[in-house]
Amino acid sequence: EVQLVESGGGLVQPGGSLRLSCVASGFTFSNYAMTWVRQAPGKGLEWVSGITSGGGATYYADSVKGRFTISRDNSKNTLYLQMNSLRAEDTAVYYCAKGLESYASSWGDYWGQGTLVTVSS
Amino acid sequence: EIVLTQSPATLSLSPGERATLSCRASQTVSSYLAWYQQKPGQAPRLLIYDASNRATDIPARFSGSGSGTDFTLTISGLEPEDFAVYYCQQRSNWPLTFGGGTKVEIK
Numbered sequence: 001e002v003q004l005v006e007s008g009g010g011l012v013q014p015g016g017s018l019r020l021s022c023v024a025s026g027f028t029f030s031n032y033a034m035t036w037v038r039q040a041p042g043k044g045l046e047w048v049s050g051i052t053s054g055g056g057a058t059y060y061a062d063s064v065k066g067r068f069t070i071s072r073d074n075s076k077n078t079l080y081l082q083m084n085s086l087r088a089e090d091t092a093v094y095y096c097a098k099g100l101e102s103y104a105s106s107w108g109d110y111w112g113q114g115t116l117v118t119v120s121s
Numbered sequence: 122e123i124v125l126t127q128s129p130a131t132l133s134l135s136p137g138e139r140a141t142l143s144c145r146a147s148q149t150v151s152s153y154l155a156w157y158q159q160k161p162g163q164a165p166r167l168l169i170y171d172a173s174n175r176a177t178d179i180p181a182r183f184s185g186s187g188s189g190t191d192f193t194l195t196i197s198g199l200e201p202e203d204f205a206v207y208y209c210q211q212r213s214n215w216p217l218t219f220g221g222g223t224k225v226e227i228k
Contacts, residue, residue, distance in 0.1 A: 044208065100167075109170075113164055
């Protein structure tokens with residue numbers, strides 16, 4: 001059974017940093033792309049970032065480019081999102097999703113339950 | 122950035138009725154479009170990818186069609202568990218984008 005478990009969310013002040021983690025199980029993690037998608041309270045889905053199966057290529061939404069960094073450790077079956085210079089508008093539930101294939105733009109076929117990030121003073 | 126416009130914003134239907142949801146792209150996305158279902162408090166679930174391919178374990182009452190800029194998700198007979206919000210997503214161009222969603226509610 002595919003499982004994705006996010007952690008690392010919480011309350012942070014504007015300008016602060018957080019690192020989200022997503023631990024994967026039930027599939028060969030190194031064979032699949034991974035993605036972060038967020039959802040602000042009461043709003044729709046926003047694609048944040050994607051990474052290829054090997055980690056060699058990464059992509060970002062314009063809203064987070066230069067502030068967020070996606071990475072993965074295939075030896076630990078773990079995906080990360082380092083978030084710096086956080087803003088109030090980054091407040092959202094952050095989901096990690098497994099890609100259907102190895103390329104970073106592949107569809108998210110399994111999703112975690114999400115972790116809430118709140119940016120507020 | 123490709124903008125996806127979903128209509129209607131809300132669809133009020135009764136169980137057993139047919140639901141037709143629309144997603145229009147601001148420029149062609151070929152067939153690189155997917156549909157997701159999201160229920161309150163839950164993560165999204167992939168229903169349809171590449172415009173018309175059903176994802177694993179998705180019932181046959183869900184079908185997708187379209188190419189280019191106009192796409193449709195059809196639910197042939199609504200079951201009680203189908204009342205939810207549906208999002209389309211494109212992967213033709215970076216950044217990947219989602220539509221604003223269509224809520225299918227019980228009439």
